[in-house]
Amino acid sequence: MNKEENEFVFDDRQTKKIMRKARFWSTVKMIGITLIVTPIVLIALWYGLRTLSLNSAQKVMDDIHLFNEISGPNVQISNQVYDDHLLGGKITTTTYKVLGEQHRPYIWKPIKSDYNLFGTLTRTAISSPIQIEGSESLAETYQFERFNDYTGDREMFFYHPKISYDHYQDKISELRQLEKNTLVEIAISFDDAYSLDEIKSKLPSEVQVVWWWVGAYTDDTLDFFKRGQSTIAANGPYIYGFQSESSKPKPRRSLNDEVETFIRNIELLRKSKNFEWETNQVYQALVGENGNLEKSDVKITGAVVTGTPEQLQSLQGQTYIKGSIFGVISNQK
Template identity: 30%
Template sequence: MNDNESSFDDGAKLSALVKKARRRTILRNAIISLAVTIFILAGGWFANLQLQYRSEEHAMRDIEMLKAISGPNQYILGFQINYGFLHGTLEYRTYKVIEGVPVIWGEENYDFSSWGSFSRFFGDYSDLSLMDPEMEAKGFHYSRPYNRYNGEREMLFYLPSVKYANYLNELPQLKDMHGRKRVEMGISFDKNYTVEQIKAMLPPGVHPVWYWVDTYSNMKPFTAAKMPDGSVVDPFPDWASSVYGFGVHPDRNDVSEKDFLSALEYGVHHNRKYKQEFKRIYDYLRKDKEQPETSDVRLFGVVVTGTAESLKALQGQPYVKAAVMGATVDR
């Protein structure tokens, strides 16, 4: 009996030891699994952030390169980055300078992924345009564009080689403004000019801040289109968001055609998102040469700023084919 009791006690102790060892093993395995999971998640999150940092840097660089040849009289104010899992968002604002006065102009939002792609949010493509009663009375078949963030007027640009049904000329409106009001205006020329020619022919007090460049490798969209019903739709002018060029900077006013070619060359070799667009413009300018020259940069227009009083001197100038007002600010 004692032997049986002793054997039973030994068996119970052994069973308890086995259970205790099993619990320890389970606990140890659970701790190891948790540690490995935390390590993998932390490592994955860190790797994800590193990939997003690289993707965000590429996106910012590509956008800055594009803005160097687009966005008439627009400058990037700053970037805001929001990181998420496998993707993030990049936001930035632009501003204009009208005779020393900054004007917040727009905001763009991009979505970028950890694997390097990025694209604008769909809502950023929406435009604001209204039919102007005076334009409608004159037979214009298109409406007046406005900035969708601040309600200021957006400029339009007319190609010198294209025959439009109507040309917008808002110079007469300057007489209704206070003479000291500061105004931005897009001037479309009757033909192409150089930077030096433009500076020489503009009246005193009219300051060129951005030059519109001929990058039109395809002119088909600018020909009158015959509709099935027999009617003809005349070509539309270009919005400011569609044109390319180069301009001055708040801390640098001396620019030339070389600046556009330098920005173009850099974009061809270093831009990822818009590389094909840079290459299209580059190939169009250089034609059959190895690389484009400054003489290949033909300027179809200019964005100028000045007071309402000083800009009146543009009225009646033979080189002005169209004059469309942009932002206006008080002194």
């Protein structure tokens, strides 16, 4: 082997050695960069998902609160807590009812909901009341006594004025059987649909209305109810209305009146993916021929009243009341 060949072999070996060394340090450098960058990326990803999850939780809680404002007869929200994870979480909404002119709170069933990372409700626990079957006649098929499966109290229901029932219950006539210090909740159903001002002028001044029932039903829904003389359960999915001003212990600061607030809440929820179907049903049922939902389109078909038996006895004999059903009866005045 001559000198030139020795130099060529040496250069080849030296080159391979240098390349191996370069690859080694390149690998070390990549590992180092990865070890530094990966935690930063993971932290940024975690923070982003965490922020999105928290924002989604707040949005869902706001939607639940807003929907309760147009549903939940005499059901107020006291608190909402969430248990979140990176892909969504759970929300527990604690509720209560208002009894009497002193606004005594009565603890009611909590609402438990699941939501995903993008702020969409995936599941809400639906109340399944305890039902006690009395008469087996067809006329009373939908008028069995129902009790809340959380508190054990009676669940209210309403009679729609456009449905002719074979039987109407009259619990107002039973008020005299209750003790004087009792606080009572009663669902009253009217014989027709009235404007808020009209029905306020009819009700006795000593009766406290805590919730107004709005007859927001499409023709198809009403036809379905008529076929079975179905009553409208207060804890069911087809009940809409709004809290009365007298149900609030503090004066409302909003410049809108009760009906305007109800309309505003419907419009807000129609823009949300949560409760979109429900609020669209309400909107379609109420909207006038001009295509806009206005105060004159909102009619009152019933109410929830509370007070002592003495205060509520003034409802006895009122011809515009077709039926009355007991809700909560509390001896803790």
